[in-house]
Amino acid sequence: MKSITRVLSLLAMFSASLLANAETFVFTAIPDEDESRLQQRFNKVADYLTEQLGVEVKYIPVKSYSAAITAFRNDQVQLAWFGGLSGVQARRIVDGSEAIAQGYEDQFFKSYIIAHKSAGLTPAETLSDALKGKTFTFGSKGSTSGRLMPEFYLREHFNAAPADVFERVGFSGDHSRTIAQVQSGAYQVGAVNYSVWDAEVAAGKIDTNSVQVIWTTPTYPDYQWTIRGDVDARFGEGFKEKVRTTLLNMTDKDLLASFPRQSFVPASNADYAPIEDTAKAIGLID
Amino acid sequence: MPNNRHWEINSTGKKLALLSLLFLLSALICIPFADLKIYPSEPWRELGRIAWGFVTPWWDDPWLLVQALGQTIAFALLAVVLAVPVGMLLAMLWHWRVVRMLAASVRAVHEIFWGLLFMQLWGLSATTGLLAILIPYSGVFAKVFAEIFTRQSPLPQATLAPASDRFSRYAYTLIPQAFAELSHYVRYRFECALRSSAILGFIGLPTLGFHLETAFKQGQYSEAAALLWVFFILIATIRFWLQPKLLPVYVIAAIWLLPETPPVSGGMLWQFISEDIWPRSLQDGDLSAALSWYARVFTSEAWPALLQTLMLTQLALVLTGAIALMVYPLGSRALAGRYRLPGRGLLLVLRSTPEMMFAFVLLLLFGPSGLPAVVALALHNGGLIGFLAAGHSEKQIQRLDDPSGMNRYLYQQTPRLYPGFLAFLFYRWEVILRESAIMGILGIATLGFFIDSAFEELRYDKAFFLILVTALLNILVDSVSRRLRRVSGAEDAGGLG
Amino acid sequence: MTSVTSAEVLFRLQGHSVSHGRHRVLHDINLSIYAGEKVALIGPSGAGKSTLLDCLYPQQAAYTALCPQQGGLVDILSVYQNIYMGGLERHHALYNLWNLLRPRPADKAQVSELTRLLGIDDKLWHSVDKLSGGQRQRVAIGRALFRQQPIFFGDEPVSALDPTQAEAVLKMLIDRHQTLIVTLHNRRLALTHFNRVIALRDGFIHYDGAAADLSEQQLDALYAQ
Structure with missing residues (x-):
């Protein structure tokens, strides 16, 4: 019976309407x-x-x-x-x-801007102008914490699009990959969801000597x-x-x-x- | 070729060498303009984890693995089973220009983008997955079948009644004449379809790629490796399990394995075709605003991306050729003798690992730029062409007094292979162009990067336009490559496109 | 079966020349062939016989059964299918497709009758790539016979058969076709079975007339080096 319905669904593939x-x-x-x-x-x-x-x-x-x-x-x-x-x-x-x-x-979510030690950036209350000219990666293109909010605050601070602020802007596609790429220094700076970062730090997956949080966005x-x-x-x-x-x-x-x-x-x-x-x-x- | 040209070259070898040199030169010219910067990094910790994961594959839920494997095969098998007759039908009508254009345009769009388009209508369903493979593959089959048919002897057809219909004529003469070549090609294409099917998992279809992408991006490298190993074994053993006699059984099993297709209203389909893919201004009837919208997208995104894509493709193509020439002897019985097994393994790994994985590893090594993209594309495609070339090199007739080792490679195998090899490479040109799309993770703005962004932002009008631009570029490259193949005499790829 | 009435001109060439590249294969050919004529084309290799057949064929393509030199067989198909395909136009495409899978008894009977006459009925279901040269040639003739046309064109149709077979097969072809144009190397066959002989040499018509009027001397001159 099941296979018959599968056959039917295959046959129905070219017809747009199906019974709801x-x-x-x-x-x-x-x-x-x-x-x-x-x-x-x-x-x-x-x-x-x-x-x-x-x-x-x-x-x-x-x-x-x-x-x-x-x-x-x-x-x-x-x-x-x-x-x-x-x-x-x-x-x-x-x-x-x-x-x-x-x-x-x-209710009060936030993103971290993280940096590899080679970038020479230190944690601060405000975004540092030293970010200019670094390589930078967001997470997924449609992510709120990995792209939208960090991009908003970057634009607000630098009054320019990320592509004009950084030497190169990538989209890692995922928070974990953002962390991996910044940790290895492939990208110098990245934007990441705070809860993913905190969880990975707690799990001991992150070498905090080579990568650290340098700025935290306001909550959203x-x-x-x-x-x-x-x-x-x-x-x-x-x-x-x-x-x-x-x-x-x-x-x-x-x-x-x-x-x-x-x-x-x-x-x-x-x-x-x-x-x-x-x-x-x-x-x-x- | 008419011989009134004073530069006519009477040696095929010289002609091919000149053509290769031309390509090399074009790639060299691209180097200063292409974005190939290397950034210092400390990749060893992450690379170590990847390497460790690769040799310690682990997967704890065998049932899930079996399911994903089954669906990977199901999508590939059904898509090919359906695409072969469609392609055959188109090949029979190849004398119609409109059919040739249709075939060129459907194969100009990467499976992933077909998948993204159909996903807007059928979600993550059997229909989306099947159509995403079936449509471009029909176009490829049509082209290659038509080329195979033109190579057949016209004599059998000549003895038939001129009044007999086209389909009967093909069924009795050209198709049985070319049967061995056709079935060889379909087999090869089935391997490609397995790859396509797996890769469609990256956008959410329930194939191996679905779990592979998740495991890889979350740094669970042992799990990613388990999936890759399973995929390697699947590809390596095709000839053992793909028996023509078992095909009906497989097809029934595949139909049963497909995920269900959720209901889609006709209104949704119509809305997609009539509204979603056209800019607002065009729907409002404001033609000049629509034109300026298209012009803006073209100048701000499509054109620069097009240049970037072309340059990357050129470099990747030449590097692909170099890698293929270096690795093919490792897998050839005639050259590597009984030591060919590790070489075969290498070719299998190179051609079966999705480019995205290579790109990620190379990104860690070189930092973000065009360099990891070029190398990733070249490794994957070089592995594929190397594999095909190794297969051909084994089929060459050998004599007892043949030279051995380097001499055999330089004076016998490679020169004999070279025309076919160049033809493969030209076929791959358009494929590399399509594949450069995935390079958004490297911060390189290729056409595919913008298409992906447009889908992500739900701007289907822009996605559709950029896909059209990509398709046109692809058709252009395809026709240039066809011309080059004809001029160089590197026309016959032995039916392996 | 035929719309061709006797004494009608079926083929005509006037001042016809053919070149392959810079090489001229036929020079200024003038000839007419009437319904009912049985024409043998003779001449040394490279004289232009096959080319002449190619020029004439399109003039009556719909009524002509063609048997080219290499036979035009489809290797992986059986003798039965290779002969059956001579009659594709008599059925629609689906019928023909079905025949590939499961031949109808009526077609089987017709084709096997032909193979019996040609002496290859024991090979009916062998694929033709398994046959000897002589057997393959008879399959090609079988296909031409199955076309059931009033005109037959053959390019060395019996060259691979032994003398007895060749004679029998040629007789059968002549019995079953009203008009024939056949190239032959075998002079004896040409002179005994055909009423008109056209001899070509280096692309010129060397002799065109009744077979009976062709002298040994003329023949020797034709083939002289």
Whole structure:
């Protein structure tokens, strides 16, 4: 039977319309650290949600923020754990979608600017002019903590685009790789999510003699759960509230560790206005 | 060639040498302008971890590995099984210009970008993965099949009734005539499809690349190595497990293994085609604003990126040739004798490791610039061409009184291979051009870097335009390479493109 | 089967010349061939016989069964398929595709009858690359016969057969075609089975007339070094 449905789905590949599968509530999530075993870890979260919400909940893994946004837009997922910027982008293109909860830590998120010792930079309260002419790497292009906010503060301080400030600007694609590349001196300076850095330092993965934090950004809101506006119509009145409550009541440390957050707290679209303004200021969104 | 040209050269060898010299020169000219700076770094700690990981592969969830492996094969197999008839059909209609243009434009776009495009519609589904391989491969098959057909004897066709239809004629004459060559090519292409399928994991499809990219970027090098080793073994053993008789079984298994395709509304498809990929101003009917939008994207991003891409490609191409000539004897029975096994292993590792991994390691070594990009591209493609050349070198007829060692390499094997080798290299030209896209991690703004950024920023209008520019550049390079192959007489790549 | 009426001119060349590069292969050829004529083309190697066939063929391509010198066989296909493909135009593409997988009894009967007459019926399902030169030549003739056309063009069609076989096969070809143009090296066959002989030498028509009127002397001159 299963193979027949597979055959059918293959046949249906050239036809755009398929019957909507309304029973399953699908979500996706990209955690900011440790992306391995996503499926196994988040299947547990899906099981928890299934139990609490009374509908079948499924998790699908994605590789990038843009893929998560696309899936959300195409209604292939109805709920997503987005970064600050990707959440803003998703809510702009899906009318009625809403931020319903954020991580406790996401209320006051921050980024570090880290530097290799050869750059000759020391920790300071403000960004140093000595950064000029160094090689610099961001994380992923669509990351809030690895790109958007650091770029915003760099632009504010130097009054110029990063490409004009630094000798070379790269995109490592990921916080862990940013750390690896700055630690080896391949890039002299980099921008990284504070929680990834702190976790790797705690795990002893970082040689603090060769790489250190030289500046910390002011705090900003980051990751949040965003849900599509049409879920009440599809899954029953009050479904959105039920999802929010279920998320806020998640206390199992094992489940929370997947994100990794200590708990979830309420959030709203308005909380992310600063992110949207920043993205506009940089020209990432119009 | 008409012989009224005073510079006509009557030796094929001289002609080929001159052409090679021309390429070398063009690469040398690029050097001062290309971005090849070396930055001092302390890579040893990280390189040590990578090396240690490579020799201590470890994976704790065998079921997950089997799944990823199965899906890697499933995507590749089904895509090739579907692309062969499509390519064949296009090859039969090769006399129509529109078919040739269509084939050139679909193969001009890298699988990753097809994947990114289809992902906007079908998400991370079977459809996205299949189409991303199927479409460019159909274009490649069409071109190569058509070239193979033109090399067949026209006699059998001449004895058929002029009124017999085209499809019957192909089915009874050209296809069976070329059968060995066609199936050899499809086999080779299947290996490429396995690589494409694995690499599509980088954008999220559930193939080996999905876990490979995650493990690698998180510094879990033992896990990354486990996946790579599995992939190497998969490629090395193709001839044992890919039995034509088992094909139907594999196809059924592959269909069963594919991930599900989530529902997509027709409205979404239409919105994508009619709105998303066109700039706002064009949709509003403001033609002059749309033109200035296109002009701005072209001058600020496409043009500089195009130059950067071309220069990198030129350097990478020449280095690819040099590496291929150096490594092919290591894998050839005729030259390395019974010591060829380690050489074969090296060629396998070089051609099967995704360029991105080489680029990352080289980035640690040299620092961010065009240099790691050029070397990464050259290692991967040099390994591939070296492998094909080694295969050809073994097929050469040998005599008892043949010289051995260096003399055999210089006077026999290499000169005999050289025309085919140059033809491979020209085929690879457009491939290297497409592959330079991944070099955004090095802070080098190639065309692919901007396309990737446009997708990341959800600017599909810009992504679409830049893909078009890339495709046009690719078509141009393809036609130059075809002309060069014809002029140089390096036309026949032995059906291996 | 035929729309060709007798005494009709089927082929005509007037002042026809052909060059390959700088080398002139045929010089100023004038000839007409009528329906019902059985023409043997003779002459030493390189005289232009094959080229002359190539020039004439397009004039009646739709009604001509062609048997070129190398046979034009498809190596990996069986004798049956190689003969069957002479009649591709009689069926639509799907029927032909199906025949590659599973031949229909009616077609099998027709083709095996031909192979029986040609003495290769025991090889019907062998691929032709496994056959000897003489067997391959008979397959090529089988294909031409299966075309079922009123005109036959052959370029040394029986050169690889032993004298008895050659004679029998040539008779069969003559019986089954109204008009024939055949190049031959074997003078005896040319003189005994054909009513008109065209002799070429160095691209010129050396002799064109009734076979009966061609003298030994003329023949010797034709082949003289």
